[in-house]
Amino acid sequence: MQAEDPTNEINFCQACSVRNRAICADLDDHEIALLNKIGRRRRLAPGETLLWEGDEAVFVANVVSGVLKLSTQKSDGREQILGLAYPSDFLGRPFGEVSPYSVEALSESIVCVFQRSDFERFAEEHGRLEHKLLERTLGELDRTRRWMLLLGRMNAEEKLATLLLEIASRTVLATCENTGWKVPDEFELPMSRQQIADILGLTIETVSRQFTKFREEGLIEMRGRRDVTIRKRDALEMLAA
Amino acid sequence: MQAEDPTNEINFCQACSVRNRAICADLDDHEIALLNKIGRRRRLAPGETLLWEGDEAVFVANVVSGVLKLSTQKSDGREQILGLAYPSDFLGRPFGEVSPYSVEALSESIVCVFQRSDFERFAEEHGRLEHKLLERTLGELDRTRRWMLLLGRMNAEEKLATLLLEIASRTVLATCENTGWKVPDEFELPMSRQQIADILGLTIETVSRQFTKFREEGLIEMRGRRDVTIRKRDALEMLAA
DNA sequence: CGTTACGTTGAAGTATTTCAACACTCGTGG
């Protein structure tokens, strides 16, 4: 425990597994201590919601572990998942009144939560944090825009291939940051078929059929419903390209 | 028509029509003068490209007048338009090496261009600018995510209704900022049918048929191919909701 | 061990695409 800790409380940030990847990465010990004081950790069960679309945007957060989904709904209930949040990702809408989307945990997750007002005050006083947030937001915008190509111009086969590759690479980055950079071909889907459908803009049946087709063609192998092994990465990449 | 000579010390920013809405809004006179020195104005003809997807990201820019499109392509040539840029919008990818999308003028446009490196240096020294850029980027991310709902979960009818309302409101904001806030129902489409298709993730034929249907149903009226008058705003809003 | 949620499969229906032909608009040159 640092001698400088002005609060005498436990400094979670010091031991935080995403300390070097999240937006807090560039902060010095003193700043971290301050940030630690305004944040707190929160555990979310699968299915638990952190933010509701349309509600006042009270929280922002960093993902420490787990996977969460960002989603929005049409008035008639049709849902569209806007993105997934992995460890070190930032959640919430600073400098905005209402949350433009809902955030729900897909797997058991831990997040590092701040009152939006506290966070905004801290950010405005600490340019480095704001800069990190800007870089991350720009990156997220790029990622989101790439997803528009998928939603607007790909067919079901291409969509699922793209998603599987994306999940594979994100899973690695999130888990094995230290084990060298080999992207393993085995991973667990953090979401149900319905949720996959809501990500890809398809129906559950179409997704299911596509899984079956990939299995029959030997592109993937599955043990249970959620354990995927990529068998022909090249072929998937061809489809996704 | 070449851009005016940047060395002649004229301060374009002073008289800039988007001075109070673009990211430069919060800067003081001194800062504006500095920014003025590193930027220059450039006129773009319809169809002219400012940035190419995949190329080194050399420029960033503010839109002064006109409408531009951001787009990306699949390897086989299928195009998806990622967004439109109206006056006061920011273009380009600061803090990134390559441009993740192409930027092309739809109408005759004027942009205020900066070398990315110059702009980044300026931004890091002037927190207020960076803050404005962050707010704008967060807003753009929200807008982009809302568009995902359209691409993933709406049918052709709903898509076109949404686009028409969006263009109407954006056109107003861009043109009549001072004429009170009445949203006029008459506007000009700044893009071709093919481009509309590329925005909505449809084919040109489907777009055309949908226009015809809206005309037959009296929801809109058209004079020529690009002059739209909204006749039943309620009905369009029902579809878009 | 049955109940319930989740996933798969089949058959029919539908929205959108694809292919093909035709119409309009606009600028150019005869």
Next chain:
DNA sequence: CCACGAGTGTTGAAATACTTCAACGTAACG
């Protein structure tokens, strides 16, 4: 001024990808 042609937009008919509806499996859980 009209004819021409290219680009752009519209319409129809056929093909198809995806959805919808419905039934049936399978895994998960008390």
